Amino acid sequence: MSADSRPGPHLLLGDEGAAAMCAASAEADPDSLSAASRLRSRFGPELAAAALAQTSLRRRAQAKFGAEAAQIWFTTDGLEQASRPEVAAWRAARLAAAGVRRVIDFGCGIGADARAFLAAGMTVTAVELDPQTAALAAANLPGAEVLVGDATQLAPGLLAAADATTAVFVDPARRTDRGRSWRVADFNPAWPFVLELLAGRLPVCVKLGPGLPRELIPAGVEACWVSHHGDVVEAGLWRLDVQQSRASRGMSAAVLLPGPHRLEAQLDAGRLPVRAAGGYLLEPNGAVIRARALNRIDPQAWLLDPEVAYLSTDHPVASPFASCFEVLQTLDAGEKTLRAWVRDNRVGVLEIKKRALDVDPAALRRRLKLSGPNQATLILARTVAGARAFVVRRVP
Numbered sequence: 001m002s003a004d005s006r007p008g009p010h011l012l013l014g015d016e017g018a019a020a021m022c023a024a025s026a027e028a029d030p031d032s033l034s035a036a037s038r039l040r041s042r043f044g045p046e047l048a049a050a051a052l053a054q055t056s057l058r059r060r061a062q063a064k065f066g067a068e069a070a071q072i073w074f075t076t077d078g079l080e081q082a083s084r085p086e087v088a089a090w091r092a093a094r095l096a097a098a099g100v101r102r103v104i105d106f107g108c109g110i111g112a113d114a115r116a117f118l119a120a121g122m123t124v125t126a127v128e129l130d131p132q133t134a135a136l137a138a139a140n141l142p143g144a145e146v147l148v149g150d151a152t153q154l155a156p157g158l159l160a161a162a163d164a165t166t167a168v169f170v171d172p173a174r175r176t177d178r179g180r181s182w183r184v185a186d187f188n189p190a191w192p193f194v195l196e197l198l199a200g201r202l203p204v205c206v207k208l209g210p211g212l213p214r215e216l217i218p219a220g221v222e223a224c225w226v227s228h229h230g231d232v233v234e235a236g237l238w239r240l241d242v243q244q245s246r247a248s249r250g251m252s253a254a255v256l257l258p259g260p261h262r263l264e265a266q267l268d269a270g271r272l273p274v275r276a277a278g279g280y281l282l283e284p285n286g287a288v289i290r291a292r293a294l295n296r297i298d299p300q301a302w303l304l305d306p307e308v309a310y311l312s313t314d315h316p317v318a319s320p321f322a323s324c325f326e327v328l329q330t331l332d333a334g335e336k337t338l339r340a341w342v343r344d345n346r347v348g349v350l351e352i353k354k355r356a357l358d359v360d361p362a363a364l365r366r367r368l369k370l371s372g373p374n375q376a377t378l379i380l381a382r383t384v385a386g387a388r389a390f391v392v393r394r395v396p
């Protein structure tokens, strides 16, 4: 069977596919046997299966894309890999604000990220190796130029013809049979190609996962971790200022969405002081921790432990980059002490936050035998004086 005759969502792109999609979307449960037999009798097994699977995917995609999901052609991988729309829109807006008018997307998948470039008013040239996926991208990217082929082979011609208002975007596939990989040899398009783009004459954005190992960050490139509603969703490698020396120190940044709120740091920034807790504890956003921008949250903050990302201050801190808690009481972190404390304070609902301690909050809550009308929050943290339990109140 040739690649293009394999069953798949690309079969749905013609008129018969549209009729099958119409029938599948009218099904209350597209995964049911009865829906399958109804559609098979009208459209044959392949088209029926493709339409029902696509309908099921679109319903799942509503959680990420809202009503727009009904207009997008998905694959299972494509839905999983797609950026959250607000993140893709932020990325596109950042490129547009840097003067970019056209984006070449090398390895566009179903085109979920590229849709945001179009929506931001830029023109798009999208390259995709897999013909079926490229067919979906073409349907998802009205007005874009979609090329089927190997990015590494098409790049020289596309880059040579590109003017200074063109930027390059790459979101390399990192999936192997064992799951997602950080072995650069598993990246597609290949990592040396990505590095060449980052060293080239055009602005570049490379989308990677939030677990990006620091040794992969090339010199002179900004590594930007993005958090969306508190979840760290991606790390991007950005080179917007192509005049900037490649020998310059690496920058890191944390961007919090919605916002955007942006905090910058040097990748090799100095360490914060380490002391016993003051009157307030700060729990930094995960993107700030990964960008090693803890020292930018508050100039007077210090760490409780050199390796643990809890900060402390003597004053309340209002910042989008960290949650602030007032310390009401400090206890030793032993279970006997905690059990006595919840009993004496008649605590029935207990929020437990912890970092770098081998504690399962749900199991600990059960062992503490909570009972009573009161609620409390505990932060369990390693400190210079050993593990401590801080009874805290969130500062609004």
Ligand SMILES: C[S@@+](CC[C@H](N)C(=O)[O-])C[C@H]1O[C@@H](n2cnc3c(N)ncnc32)[C@H](O)[C@@H]1O
Pocket: 078, 081, 082, 083, 106, 107, 108, 109, 110, 111, 112, 113, 114, 127, 128, 129, 130, 133, 149, 150, 151, 152, 171, 172, 173, 174, 188, 189, 190
């Ligand atoms: C992680 S996905 C991209 C997802 C995309 N950003 C989106 O929003 O849908 C990576 C894509 O790159 C494609 N790809 C891998 N190697 C390629 C190559 N050498 N040339 C072109 N495309 C390639 C894969 O087929 C895959 O669809």
